[in-house]
Amino acid sequence: MSNFTSLGITSELTELLKSDGIIDPTPIQEKSIPVILTQSDVIAQAQTGTGKTLAFLLPIIEMIDPNKSDVQALVITPTRELALQITAELNKLIKNIENIHSLAVYGGQDIEGQLKKLKRNVQIVIATPGRLLDHIRRGTIQLGNVSTFVLDEADQMLHMGFLPEVEIIMEELPTERQTLLFSATMPNEVKSLANNYMNKPKDIRVKGKNITVDEVKQFVIETTDREKQTKLMETLDHYRPFLAIIFCRTKRRAMKLNQALQQNGYLSGELHGDLSQAKREKVMKQFRDMKLQYLVATDVAARGIDVEGVTHVFNYDIPEEAESYIHRIGRTGRAGGDGIAITFVASKDSQYLKIIEKGINKKLNRKEI
Structure with a gap:
């Protein structure tokens, strides 16, 4: 088992990780960090939760020149939540390093x-595509000296329709650069x-469990649309989750379900694109602090x-x-x-269930509550 120092990370950063309880690199970190430090392009297939954020942040910090004040690394991410999360992780790592500064750039923010x-020295920018394009058009962010570009998630x-914007951003970057996808x-x-x-990217994959999420017990509960709300509440009462996320397809359905849960005495909150940034951050803080037990969310908001x-x-x-x-x-x-993951399936959903079972190469057990 390698440690972070043997992967090429300085002892200062390794000690900082240790104080945060991070001692052994995850498989994606072990495979990516040495390759990224050679300044090669990398395509890494890894899910959220495998430690991929550190896999690109640690080498970026090693490669930044603190004596240069321009933007040297750019990370693009699909949602504000993710941008904030990556920035928080980065700021913990650079807090003791003089002259390296970061900035999160996302919509809904002043x-x-x-x-x-931006008038101060900022070497690392973490951004969502729309707001970054605003800055590029205003001429307030210069990307001419970016040496490492990360496209996260x-x-x-693609699912959120951002690829055209990402391509416009990539056209603004120097041709001589490192790209990590x-x-x-x-x-x-x-x-x-x-x-x-x-440019001749190295292919890195974390096989097996991270891609198919084997650690999660997965069940299907058959229902009708009319019964779904009642079935969900019965299931919550049966399992009594410590903390749970409940996914809905649309903002409207998330709002309606959250209202019903609250009326029935459940400690729930909602997370979707119609909320202001301040509201989203407040809900997430309540959930992290366990003041809320259930988070009713749409896919986009929960990224x-x-x-x-x-x-x-x-x-x-x-x-x-x-x-x-x-x-x-x-x-x-x-x-x-x-x-534990539980999926409610009405008869009209059977085609989607087939797609999922084929995609994860596993038949999901049916369960009665």
Whole structure:
């Protein structure tokens, strides 16, 4: 088993990780860090929860020149939550390093505040595509000296329709640069993006359990649309989750379900795209602090949520493809803990269930409560 120092990370950073309880690198870190430090392009297939954020942040910090004040590393991510999470992780790592500064750039945040911070030295930018394009068009962020570019959650960028914006951003970057692409799955559009914009990338995959989420016990509960709410509440009472995320297909359904849960005395909150940034951050803080037990969320809002102690995931609405299913159930069973994922299936959902079972190569057990 290698340690971080043997992968090429300085003893200062290794000690800092140790003080945070991180001693052994995960498989994705072990495979990626030495390759990224050679400044090669990398395509890494890994899910959220496998430690991929550190796999790119640690080598980026090693490669930054603190004496240069321009943006040297750019990380693009699909959601504000993920941008904030990566920035928080980065700031912990660079807190004792003089002259390395980071900035999160995302929508729903005061642009004037961002502009003020950009006037100071910022070497690492973590951004969502839309707001970064705003800055590029205003001329307030210069990307001419970026040496490392990270595209995180590339498959989700595709599902959310961001790939055209990502391509515009990549056109602004120097041709001589390192590109790192991280994705849980590899749809054709992501592969063609890699072919067009990457230079002989090294392929890194974390096999087996991280891709199929074997640690999670998975069940199906058959229901009708009319009975679904009652069945969910019966299931919550039966399992009594410590912390759970309940996925809905649309914002409207998430709002309606959260209202019903609250009226029935459940400690729940909602997370979807219609909430202001301040509200989203407040709900996430309540969930992390365990003031809320249930988080009713849409796929888009729940990207990058990494909360310790999530014991259950409920698919109130079944996802329409295996990738979304894998992403959703990956919110539980983290760090070696057991997780339970329960999917409610009405007769009209049977085609989606078949797609998921084929995609994960496993037949899901039916359960009665």
